[in-house]
Amino acid sequence: MDTATCILGIETSCDETAAAVVRRHGDGSGEILSDIVFSQLDEHAAYGGVVPEIAARAHVERLDGLVEKALGDAGVELGDLDAIAATAGPGLIGGLIVGLMTAKALAAAGAKPLYAINHLEGHALTARLTDGLEFPYLLLLVSGGHTQMILVRGVGDYQRWGTTIDDALGEAFDKTAKLLGLPYPGGPEVERAAARGDATRFDLPTPLRGEKRLDFSFSGLKTAVRQAAQEIAPLSDKDIADICASFQGAITATLRERVGRSLDRFAGIYGGERADPPLVVAGGVAANSAIRACLKDLCGERGFRFVAPPLQLCTDNGAMIAWAGAERMARGIGGDRLDVAPRSRWPLDENAVARVGHGKRGAKA
């Protein structure tokens, strides 16, 4: 039986500056002692999206204060920690550098192990912190930067079954919002408008429907939305609501079809082993209630258990990074060296074939 550990987690890969302290008990359960997220929404609102340089500037001026507060809220001192964990990728390099360098400093000064964590692994393991899930399970990660279906077999053992071949799902929401003149961030605005719209007014495509592979695609849908909207511009409030409803309807139809295939595949492999195989959802898009409802419904149909961690743990946070560090440590995986490099691209499944773009920094998705 392993012993309890107390880990600091730092997350700065996009536009949230976050720090948290998490305790992992000897029985494998976890407890969040503090969890602080500072969102940079206001800084980026005028630009209609995250500006990497602005994000990096905000991280460097806030992170140390946030770490101090996270330690204070948790009632622990640096000396009480067993390790420091920080997101080292994938993400915006300017922010990753700030988080990783701060973590290196704390690790060096406190003579603590440093865990350079893959952001996606943080999302992948969160359900074990919140729901104590056993391996294996399926993870659907849907955010502004990622759209992936991942088979989680164990700590450090991931198989990417599907990914977007173009835009991330959150990006499709944001771009639709931008097109319609809705404020940033667009996801919640589109959902709000969709609630009063007619989803049958526009016939929008459901990309990759019928294809055997488990990938996603959203750029065709984005283009179809643009063309439909351009045809009827100038837009009334009703037009906007109807476009949003039709767009969201096409998204849920796509997810139902695409995710359904992954569930079938999972059931084919592990069907005999577990009675209620879990589908975990993570990422900011998991906040969309129509998408949640559709996934929940799909899981019900296929005999899957739908697991959605609390919203603040679905979006970017430090607790998931601390937890990933704790899980690695508990398995006897050693810390990283102080010369470990941040990686803007870092596929969780290093064996996965790149779907789009592959340069010297690694696969894009």
Added chain:
Amino acid sequence: MITLAIDTSARLCAACVYDAANSAVLGRAVEDIGRGHAERLFPVIGAALHEAGVSYRDLRRLGVSVGPGSFTGVRVGVSAMRGLALALSCPIVGITAFEALILDVPKGRPVLIIQDARRGEVFVQLFDDEGRAANAPAALSFEAAAALAQSAGAGLYGSGAPLVADTANGADLEILGDVAAADIASYARCAASKPPAGEAPKPLYLRAADAKPQAGFALPRKVPAP
């Protein structure tokens, strides 16, 4: 008072351990790497501490170059040192590249410190004949920097000095040196003598983030009936 100072704002990745009581450099490590500061900084700090025979716990003052320079390089240094300051409860001071560079120039005449800022600009600060700052750091065109040096009767020092001397009105200006970065020991001396400010050091960018508010992307809206 044992001081650790680092500079990651330009090509070098440099660290220096300095003992203010004896005005002595106890250890230093400098690597000319161009890029990759995030990877090399802690090994470089480790080497300087090792040479000095001290540990992190012995440090009583931290100093970090806040630039101007590479935005990323400066953030590597500032985030690392703010992290160390938090971990060690140690006072920290930010030192501009200008403050460190001026220490490397003999006193006796005004000096315009000039850093190549690319994109047809230089980052400059003017110092008087006693080495005291005479204006605030700024980003200027080569010509404006030359005019400033002319009017002050200043010599030129720093990586941008040749750029300014090459302008039409810069021909009479004297180049005192064109180094890209100050001696890391100058950063350490400056860190040991400069009182810590109330707030933690921030990068000195002298240039706004390269971003423009988006406009004209959204489709037109119907004007509501009056």
